[in-house]
Amino acid sequence: MSKTIVVLGADGFLGWPMSMHLSRLGYDVVAMDNLARRRWDLEGGTYSLVPIAPMERRVERWRELTGKTIDWHNVDLCDHMALDDLIARCRPEAVIHFAEQRSAPFSMVDQAHAVMTSVNNLVGNLNLLFSLHRWVPDCHLVKLGSMGEYGCPNIDIEEGYIDIEHNGRHDRLPFPKLPQSFYHLSKVTDSNAIFLTSRIWGMRATDLNQGIVYGAQTPETELHPDLATRLDFDSVWGTALNRFCVQAAAGAPLTVYGKGGQTRGYLDIRDTMACITLALENPPARAECRVFNQFTEQFSLNDLAELIVSTRRELGLETAISHIPNPRVELEEHYYNARHSSLLDLGLEPHYLGATLLESLLELVERHAAQIDPVLLERPSVTWEAGGNEIWERYADRQSSDTLVAETDALINVSHNR
Amino acid sequence: MSKTIVVLGADGFLGWPMSMHLSRLGYDVVAMDNLARRRWDLEGGTYSLVPIAPMERRVERWRELTGKTIDWHNVDLCDHMALDDLIARCRPEAVIHFAEQRSAPFSMVDQAHAVMTSVNNLVGNLNLLFSLHRWVPDCHLVKLGSMGEYGCPNIDIEEGYIDIEHNGRHDRLPFPKLPQSFYHLSKVTDSNAIFLTSRIWGMRATDLNQGIVYGAQTPETELHPDLATRLDFDSVWGTALNRFCVQAAAGAPLTVYGKGGQTRGYLDIRDTMACITLALENPPARAECRVFNQFTEQFSLNDLAELIVSTRRELGLETAISHIPNPRVELEEHYYNARHSSLLDLGLEPHYLGATLLESLLELVERHAAQIDPVLLERPSVTWEAGGNEIWERYADRQSSDTLVAETDALINVSHNR
Numbered sequence: 096m097s098k099t100i101v102v103l104g105a106d107g108f109l110g111w112p113m114s115m116h117l118s119r120l121g122y123d124v125v126a127m128d129n130l131a132r133r134r135w136d137l138e139g140g141t142y143s144l145v146p147i148a149p150m151e152r153r154v155e156r157w158r159e160l161t162g163k164t165i166d167w168h169n170v171d172l173c174d175h176m177a178l179d180d181l182i183a184r185c186r187p188e189a190v191i192h193f194a195e196q197r198s199a200p201f202s203m204v205d206q207a208h209a210v211m212t213s214v215n216n217l218v219g220n221l222n223l224l225f226s227l228h229r230w231v232p233d234c235h236l237v238k239l240g241s242m243g244e245y246g247c248p249n250i251d252i253e254e255g256y257i258d259i260e261h262n263g264r265h266d267r268l269p270f271p272k273l274p275q276s277f278y279h280l281s282k283v284t285d286s287n288a289i290f291l292t293s294r295i296w297g298m299r300a301t302d303l304n305q306g307i308v309y310g311a312q313t314p315e316t317e318l319h320p321d322l323a324t325r326l327d328f329d330s331v332w333g334t335a336l337n338r339f340c341v342q343a344a345a346g347a348p349l350t351v352y353g354k355g356g357q358t359r360g361y362l363d364i365r366d367t368m369a370c371i372t373l374a375l376e377n378p379p380a381r382a383e384c385r386v387f388n389q390f391t392e393q394f395s396l397n398d399l400a401e402l403i404v405s406t407r408r409e410l411g412l413e414t415a416i417s418h419i420p421n422p423r424v425e426l427e428e429h430y431y432n433a434r435h436s437s438l439l440d441l442g443l444e445p446h447y448l449g450a451t452l453l454e455s456l457l458e459l460v461e462r463h464a465a466q467i468d469p470v471l472l473e474r475p476s477v478t479w480e481a482g483g484n485e486i487w488e489r490y491a492d493r494q495s496s497d498t499l500v501a502e503t504d505a506l507i508n509v510s511h512n513r
Numbered sequence: 514m515s516k517t518i519v520v521l522g523a524d525g526f527l528g529w530p531m532s533m534h535l536s537r538l539g540y541d542v543v544a545m546d547n548l549a550r551r552r553w554d555l556e557g558g559t560y561s562l563v564p565i566a567p568m569e570r571r572v573e574r575w576r577e578l579t580g581k582t583i584d585w586h587n588v589d590l591c592d593h594m595a596l597d598d599l600i601a602r603c604r605p606e607a608v609i610h611f612a613e614q615r616s617a618p619f620s621m622v623d624q625a626h627a628v629m630t631s632v633n634n635l636v637g638n639l640n641l642l643f644s645l646h647r648w649v650p651d652c653h654l655v656k657l658g659s660m661g662e663y664g665c666p667n668i669d670i671e672e673g674y675i676d677i678e679h680n681g682r683h684d685r686l687p688f689p690k691l692p693q694s695f696y697h698l699s700k701v702t703d704s705n706a707i708f709l710t711s712r713i714w715g716m717r718a719t720d721l722n723q724g725i726v727y728g729a730q731t732p733e734t735e736l737h738p739d740l741a742t743r744l745d746f747d748s749v750w751g752t753a754l755n756r757f758c759v760q761a762a763a764g765a766p767l768t769v770y771g772k773g774g775q776t777r778g779y780l781d782i783r784d785t786m787a788c789i790t791l792a793l794e795n796p797p798a799r800a801e802c803r804v805f806n807q808f809t810e811q812f813s814l815n816d817l818a819e820l821i822v823s824t825r826r827e828l829g830l831e832t833a834i835s836h837i838p839n840p841r842v843e844l845e846e847h848y849y850n851a852r853h854s855s856l857l858d859l860g861l862e863p864h865y866l867g868a869t870l871l872e873s874l875l876e877l878v879e880r881h882a883a884q885i886d887p888v889l890l891e892r893p894s895v896t897w898e899a900g901g902n903e904i905w906e907r908y909a910d911r912q913s914s915d916t917l918v919a920e921t922d923a924l925i926n927v928s929h930n931r
Contacts, residue, residue, distance in 0.1 A: 175624065175628075206593065206639070206640070206643040209639060209643070210593075210636055210639055210640070213635055213636075213639060214632055214635070214636065217631055217632070217635060217702075218628055218631075218632065221624070221627060221628055221631060221695075222624070222628070225624040225627070248684045248686055249682060249683065249684035250677060250678075250679040250680065250682045250683065250684045250686075251679055251680045251682065257677070257679065257689075259668060259675070259677060259689075260668075261668040261669055261675065262668065262669045264667060264668045264669065264848070265667065265668065266666045266667035266668045268666055268668075268689035268691070269689045269690070269691070270689070271675075271677075271686035271687045271688070271689055272687070272705070273686070273687070274705065274709060275709070275712070275713070276709075277639075277706075277709070280702070280705055280706060280709055283702075283705055284698070284701075284702045284705070287690070287692065287698055287701055287702070288695075288698060291692060291693070291694075291695075291698055294693070294842065295693070295842040295897050295898070296898070424712065424713040430682070479713050480713070480714070
């Protein structure tokens with residue numbers, strides 16, 4: 096009998112390819128999403144460079160091409176009754192939780208966005224923990240965290256826990272975190288909540304501190320345009336390497352924030368699929384909150400920019416690099432060395448970043464180059480000090496923004512009556 | 514010109530005596546509260562053993578007896594517009610933030626209480642940070658945290674930060690936290706948020722990780738019965754030493770949870786007043802998030818029980834001790850050694866726990882002994898594994914509980930529409 100896996104956030108950049116990947120491997124996939132990411136695009140005037148089909152069409156095309164069923168539900172994790180019904184009915188073996196507001200700049204737009212991000216991610220995660228505890232206490236929760244939870248400490252980053260010798264005594268404790276945005280703070284809170292429930296309820300969990308994902312193609316997304324996943328290039332939703340590729344394809348300079356020494360862990364989208372599958376196939380024990388650092392290589396922004404310049408040079412193309420004022424508050428030159436051996440020990444065979452991936456990504460982007468908005472591509476619309484700036488204001492849909500503010504107020508009134 | 518201090522949570526066990534203490538010292542005190550604590554009493558069927566006057570009467574009596582004005586406002590921190598108006602108008606020198614749901618058992622009753630505690634504390638704290646950043650970026654935020662954020666690590670607990678040597682490198686990082694309830698988790702999140710805003714906005718903050726407060730009398734509360742502060746004795750709101758004193762006064766056995774080796778930091782309520790005053794008088798620099806461990810002595814539950822037994826024996830009274838099953842998931846025998854030198858270095862002169870305090874507390878309790886409910890006194894109504902039990906159900910007001918659930922649902926619907 097095949098195992099049931101619930102994928103939360105199944106409409107997202109990674110959730111959709113993950114749903115197909117697991118379906119192809121023979122799991123019974125229950126896919127949930129509230130489609131929030133598409134609404135946030137409407138609010139901020141942003142969009143996926145690669146067109147994405149609605150979930151209904153994706154799931155129908157998948158069935159047509161593979162004969163396999165992905166059981167799709169439009170459900171919000173914050174709707175605890177709908178979530179609870181679904182978990183009670185499908186009794187999953189494992190749940191993969193991608194369903195959060197995942198942009199650091201979006202969380203820094205203003206007070207309403209900071210509060211919304213914090214509440215959305217916190218409440219969704221708590222609801223999930225309660226439903227799993229209630230119906231499937233043995234279920235394996237695979238939660239997507241972020242390498243950004245750690246920030247940039249001046250010591251080696253371990254995988255979740257660190258052995259500390261102090262005044263002649265020893266303990267193994269959670270690795271100290273230095274989140275640098277309200278979004279990353281929400282991820283730290285999630286990690287703490289999951290670890291807490293492993294101790295008090297015996298929850299079985301894998302917390303994956305993922306690096307920055309590049310690429311947008313997996314064997315499944317390439318089967319048909321209706322199966323494509325999103326590719327973001329604006330400063331709010333796009334991430335470093337993908338953004339640079341779009342800038343290069345558009346003939347624009349690569350915009351490096353500040354000095355460009357900011358170093359992070361990166362991985363290929365295909366390795367995200369492999370890492371999560373490995374975590375599923377090798378579940379932790381009851382009461383274990385296992386933490387893996389999910390990336391394969393470290394690069395600075397300058398490293399990535401140079402890599403694109405040299406790859407394009409071999410194709411006979413010139414690429415400019417422009418250092419622009421850093422919209423974020425972050426270290427621009429720092430020590431960075433993060434351990435990431437657990438997934439390799441489980442058998443991960445990384446797709447290291449090389450010319451082949453870059454060329455295929457550049458090729459994908461060039462097919463859609465006519466859709467690129469040069470303003471969204473070039474100018475950061477949110478700064479850590481002042482929030483959404485004139486670019487944000489120019490693109491933001493006033494009605495959607497007002498809705499967000501009104502909803503935040505409603506939330507506030509709710510708490511008021513306690 | 515006198516300085517304006519805003520006290521948030523001014524109707525609470527500590528907030529009210531603090532407001533009077535600062536008023537007497539000559540500060541202009543603006544006192545805010547949403548009176549939530551009184552509503553939670555209505556919901557859970559609990560009450561203060563010492564009767565407490567409404568805020569209007571307290572403030573009026575204070576003016577009558579001292580000639581000093583406490584500027585009282587019924588405002589909820591989660592009402593961001595009301596809070597923002599108030600901060601914009603009074604432009605405080607410092608804000609003391611007590612305004613949170615502060616009971617670990619209350620946060621463990623069920624999903625609705627866990628979510629309410631988490632959201633209430635998170636949103637109130639974020640709203641405050643945004644209003645201070647907007648109107649008074651130089652303001653000193655004094656935030657009440659909890660020693661319970663640290664849990665019980667097997668190494669010495671430092672004051673907020675720890676110097677870590679690791680693989681030949683060094684950094685000073687946030688001390689790893691092991692919160693053991695949803696309430697304590699919310700305090701960890703608050704600490705992380707305040708530290709984040711000190712880094713990105715230059716917030717000036719003191720995070721006070723307070724131990725368990727005993728006593729209920731300060732020079733100000735003793736001026737008149739209308740100025741008394743609350744004294745809780747039930748298992749949800751009462752804390753260790755105060756609860757034991759009420760049990761002793763009622764002729765009931767002292768109920769020690771489990772083996773009783775649980776060791777924590779404790780302090781006299783008068784020392785809370787002194788510690789916060791010292792923090793106010795010695796503000797940190799801009800961009801500094803200073804952390805003090807605010808307690809004066811460590812005791813195990815068994816230590817405290819024995820102290821009461823011996824104090825009463827000298828008065829010719831016998832006291833029984835009963836070890837009952839532990840409703841919490843926690844270590845019952847463990848290493849515990851927490852640094853607490855910063856406030857002593859600033860000049861704190863502690864009131865150490867001794868027979869005089871115990872006798873005066875026992876005397877206070879005996880005056881109100883007729884009001885003691887023996888069931889609330891004896892039986893824990895919430896367990897960490899199963900939530901609110903039959904005792905909770907017996908006392909809880911169904912209508913108030915339904916309101917809480919409905920409000921949590923409303924909150925969920927709000928997030929749903931994002």
